[in-house]
Amino acid sequence: MSRRSRIGSLLILAGAVAAACAKTPPAPAPSPVRAGPTVDSSRIRDSLANAKRMADSLAAERDRLASGVAAARSALVAKIFFDYDKSDITDQGKAILDAKVPILNINPGIRIRVEGNTDRRGSDEYNLALGQRRAASAKRYLTEHGIDASRLDIISYGAERPVAEGDAEDAYSQNRRDEFVIVAGGDNLKVAAQ
Amino acid sequence: MLARIAAAASVIAAAVPAMGQDTSRTGVHIGLNYQPGTKPGVVVLPIVGPGGDTAHAMIQRDLDYADALNVISDIDPGLGSITVNYPLLEKLGAAAVVQAFLAPTSLHVIVHDVVKRRVLLTRDFALPAAVGSAEWRMAIHDATDWAQQAITGSRGIAASxxxxxxxxxxxxxxxxxxxxxxxxxxxxxxxxxxxxxxxxxxxxxxxxxxxxxxxxxxxxxxxxxxxxxxxxxxxxxxxxxxxxxxxxxxxxxxxxxxxxxxxxxxxxxxxxxxxxxxxxxxxxxxxxxxxxxxxxxxxxxxxxxxxxxxxxxxxxxxxxxxxxxxxxxxxxxxxxxxxxxxxxxxxxxxxxxxxxxxxxxxxxxxxxxxxxxxxxxxxxxxxxxxxxxxxxxxxxxxxxxxxxxxxxxxxxxxxxxxxxxxxxxxx
The missing domain is CATH 2.120.10.30 (TolB, C-terminal domain)
Incomplete structure (x- = not known):
C-alpha cells in the first residue's frame, strides 16, 4: 500500500469513527434495578473509550498532516530577498531555498515559476534584466541542489509588480524579491515522514 | 482664392526692395544670416479662412517649441495677412516672416527674408478637408517644420x-x-x-x-x-x-x-x-x-x-x-x-x-x-x-x-x- 493511499484510508477511518461517535446516543438512564457493573457494560465503556482515543489520535494525525501540507506549501512559496542592485542569494535566502528542496524532492510533479522583482529605483528597463538575473539565481541554486531544471520556469517582472508602495527602504527591501508560484502539481501535496 | 494669392504675391513683389539696399552679411545661401546661439525674430502673419486662427496658433507654437527662432507675437493685427511691411517688421525685430494662405485642400506658405526684403521660399502643402483633424494638424506641423528649415537651415520637429x-x-x-x-x-x-x-x-x-x-x-x-x-x-x-x-x-x-x-x-x-x-x-x-x-x-x-x-x-x-x-x-x-x-x-x-x-x-x-x-x-x-x-x-x-x-x-x-x-x- 502506498503512503498516499494509507494516509487516505486512515483519514477515511478517522472520519467514520468520528461520525460514529457523534451519533452515539446519550448513556441510558441508570436502571432502577440495583445491579453492579456487568462485564458487558464495562466492555462497552472500554470500547467507546478506545474508539474515542482512536478518533482523537486520527484527528490529531489528520491535523498534523493538514498543517504539514500547509507548512510545505508555505515553504514552497516563501519569498527570498536581495540587496540593492544584487542578484546574489543571501544566507537567509539560502535557508529559505534549502527548505524547498526536500518538498520538491518528494513531490516530483510540482513545477514552480520563479518570478524576479526589483525595487523601483533605477531604470525600469535595466530592472527587467536585474529581475531576470534574480530569478535565474534561485533557479541555479535549486538545480545545484538536485532539482531538475525542467521543473523551474523563470520570469522577470522588473519593477512592474511592487508589493509595497513608497520610497522608504522598507518598501524597497520588500520589493527586491523572488516569488515562487506553484504552476503544476500543487494538489495532493505530500509532506515528509516524521 | 488663387486670385487672392496672386494678388498677394504681386503686393509682395512690389514690396521687395532693390538688392542694392542689402547690407547684411553674405555667404549663407539657405536660410537667413544669423549667428549660432542667437535666435532670429520671426513673425507669423494672421491666416484668413476656416481653421486660419488654429493654423496660425499652431505655427507660432511649433516655432516657439523648436527654440530656434524668437516668435514675435502680439503684433498689430493691422499688419494684415497680405501686405508685408518689411520696414515695420524689421523695427519689430523680425528677421523673417511666415505668411500662409488657406485653400480648401491646401496651404500656401511664403517665407520672407525681412532683411533682404524679399521672398525666401514658397511651397504648397496638401491639407485634409477636415479642419482640426489629426491629419490636418500634422500637415500644419509639416509646413511649420519646412518654414523653419527655410529660415534657419535646420528642419523643425513639430511633424513627429x-x-x-x-x-x-x-x-x-x-x-x-x-x-x-x-x-x-x-x-x-x-x-x-x-x-x-x-x-x-x-x-x-x-x-x-x-x-x-x-x-x-x-x-x-x-x-x-x-x-x-x-x-x-x-x-x-x-x-x-x-x-x-x-x-x-x-x-x-x-x-x-x-x-x-x-x-x-x-x-x-x-x-x-x-x-x-x-x-x-x-x-x-x-x-x-x-x-x-x-x-x-x-x-x-x-x-x-x-x-x-x-x-x-x-x-x-x-x-x-x-x-x-x-x-x-x-x-x-x-x-x-x-x-x-x-x-x-x-x-x-x-x-x-x-x-x-x-x-x-x-x-x-x-x-x-x-x-x-x-x-x-x-x-x-x-x-x-x-x-x-x-x-x-x-x-x-x-x-x-x-x-x-x-x-x-x-x-x-x-x-x-x-x-x-x-x-x-x-x-
Missing amino acids: RIAFIRDGQVYITDTDGADTRPVTQKGGGPLSPSWQPTGRFLTYSFFGARGTQIAVLDLTAGSARALSATPTGLNSTPTFSPDGNSIVYTHGDENGTDLYLVPAFGAEPARRITVGHGSDNTQPTFSPDGRRLAFTSGRSGHPEVYIVNIDGTEPDLLTPFQFGDDIYRASPNWSPDGRLVAFESRVNGRFQIETIALRDHTVKQLTSDGINEDPKWAPDGRHLVFTSNRTGVRQLFVLDAESGRTRQLTFGGPARLPSWSRSLATP
Missing part, C-alpha cells in the same frame, strides 16, 4: 510623434500634446515602445505566457504580431535599425542578458551580438550609420554605458567611472547627428539626464529638478524627451539641450519610457 507607456498601454502623442491616444489594448504590460524610422511601426515588449516577448505593431493596419524568435525567456528593449529592417533587443534566460539582432519582418532566427558572461546587457541604441550600438551593461559590477560594433566586436566602455564607486548609468540614446549619447546617471542619489560627447567624452548634466530618466532624442538632435517626477507623478518633458528650456508634454495619468519618432514630414 512620441510613443510612451501609460496605464499598461502604449500611447502616442503629437509633439504639441494633441491626439494623445492608446494604440494597444489593455493587458500584457507593454514596455519600451520604439519607433521604426518610417513612423508606421512600433516595437515594444510585453509579458507573455512563457516570458517577455517582442511585438511589432503596424499602426496603419492596426495589428500587432510577436516576433517568432522570442517565445521564451526575457526579451525586452527592442530598437529598430536606422534602415528599419532589423530589430536589436536584449534576450536573457539563465545566464545574464545579451543583445541579439533579428530581421524585423521575417521569421529568421536571431543572431547574438554581445557576450556578457552572465552580466546584464540591455537598452541598445543604434549609431546613425547603423554600424555601432550603445547599450547598458552591468559587466563591471554596476550599470554603465558601453559601445560595441554591430557584429559584436570591440566592446568598449563609453561612460567614465572610477573603480569602486557605485555610480549607475543607463538608458543610453544616440543622437541623430551621431555626436552625443544621452543617458541617465545617478547624481547624489537621484537620476539626472546627461550627455557624453563621442569625440572627447565630455559629460554635461542637463537636469537637476526631481528624478529624470529615459532620455530620447528628437529628430533635430537638439531636443530630448524624458521622464520626470518633478511635478509629482512621472510625466514626459521636452528639453532643449542647448538652452535648457523645458516644457511638460504629457498630463494626466503617469507616463514613462518615451520614444521620439523621426520626422514624419513629407519630403
Whole structure:
C-alpha cells in the first residue's frame, strides 16, 4: 500500500469513527434495578473509550498532516530577498531555498515559476534584466541542489509588480524579491515522514 | 482664392526692395544670416479662412517649441495677412516672416527674408478637408517644420510623434500634446515602445505566457504580431535599425542578458551580438550609420554605458567611472547627428539626464529638478524627451539641450519610457 493511499484510508477511518461517535446516543438512564457493573457494560465503556482515543489520535494525525501540507506549501512559496542592485542569494535566502528542496524532492510533479522583482529605483528597463538575473539565481541554486531544471520556469517582472508602495527602504527591501508560484502539481501535496 | 494669392504675391513683389539696399552679411545661401546661439525674430502673419486662427496658433507654437527662432507675437493685427511691411517688421525685430494662405485642400506658405526684403521660399502643402483633424494638424506641423528649415537651415520637429507607456498601454502623442491616444489594448504590460524610422511601426515588449516577448505593431493596419524568435525567456528593449529592417533587443534566460539582432519582418532566427558572461546587457541604441550600438551593461559590477560594433566586436566602455564607486548609468540614446549619447546617471542619489560627447567624452548634466530618466532624442538632435517626477507623478518633458528650456508634454495619468519618432514630414 502506498503512503498516499494509507494516509487516505486512515483519514477515511478517522472520519467514520468520528461520525460514529457523534451519533452515539446519550448513556441510558441508570436502571432502577440495583445491579453492579456487568462485564458487558464495562466492555462497552472500554470500547467507546478506545474508539474515542482512536478518533482523537486520527484527528490529531489528520491535523498534523493538514498543517504539514500547509507548512510545505508555505515553504514552497516563501519569498527570498536581495540587496540593492544584487542578484546574489543571501544566507537567509539560502535557508529559505534549502527548505524547498526536500518538498520538491518528494513531490516530483510540482513545477514552480520563479518570478524576479526589483525595487523601483533605477531604470525600469535595466530592472527587467536585474529581475531576470534574480530569478535565474534561485533557479541555479535549486538545480545545484538536485532539482531538475525542467521543473523551474523563470520570469522577470522588473519593477512592474511592487508589493509595497513608497520610497522608504522598507518598501524597497520588500520589493527586491523572488516569488515562487506553484504552476503544476500543487494538489495532493505530500509532506515528509516524521 | 488663387486670385487672392496672386494678388498677394504681386503686393509682395512690389514690396521687395532693390538688392542694392542689402547690407547684411553674405555667404549663407539657405536660410537667413544669423549667428549660432542667437535666435532670429520671426513673425507669423494672421491666416484668413476656416481653421486660419488654429493654423496660425499652431505655427507660432511649433516655432516657439523648436527654440530656434524668437516668435514675435502680439503684433498689430493691422499688419494684415497680405501686405508685408518689411520696414515695420524689421523695427519689430523680425528677421523673417511666415505668411500662409488657406485653400480648401491646401496651404500656401511664403517665407520672407525681412532683411533682404524679399521672398525666401514658397511651397504648397496638401491639407485634409477636415479642419482640426489629426491629419490636418500634422500637415500644419509639416509646413511649420519646412518654414523653419527655410529660415534657419535646420528642419523643425513639430511633424513627429512620441510613443510612451501609460496605464499598461502604449500611447502616442503629437509633439504639441494633441491626439494623445492608446494604440494597444489593455493587458500584457507593454514596455519600451520604439519607433521604426518610417513612423508606421512600433516595437515594444510585453509579458507573455512563457516570458517577455517582442511585438511589432503596424499602426496603419492596426495589428500587432510577436516576433517568432522570442517565445521564451526575457526579451525586452527592442530598437529598430536606422534602415528599419532589423530589430536589436536584449534576450536573457539563465545566464545574464545579451543583445541579439533579428530581421524585423521575417521569421529568421536571431543572431547574438554581445557576450556578457552572465552580466546584464540591455537598452541598445543604434549609431546613425547603423554600424555601432550603445547599450547598458552591468559587466563591471554596476550599470554603465558601453559601445560595441554591430557584429559584436570591440566592446568598449563609453561612460567614465572610477573603480569602486557605485555610480549607475543607463538608458543610453544616440543622437541623430551621431555626436552625443544621452543617458541617465545617478547624481547624489537621484537620476539626472546627461550627455557624453563621442569625440572627447565630455559629460554635461542637463537636469537637476526631481528624478529624470529615459532620455530620447528628437529628430533635430537638439531636443530630448524624458521622464520626470518633478511635478509629482512621472510625466514626459521636452528639453532643449542647448538652452535648457523645458516644457511638460504629457498630463494626466503617469507616463514613462518615451520614444521620439523621426520626422514624419513629407519630403
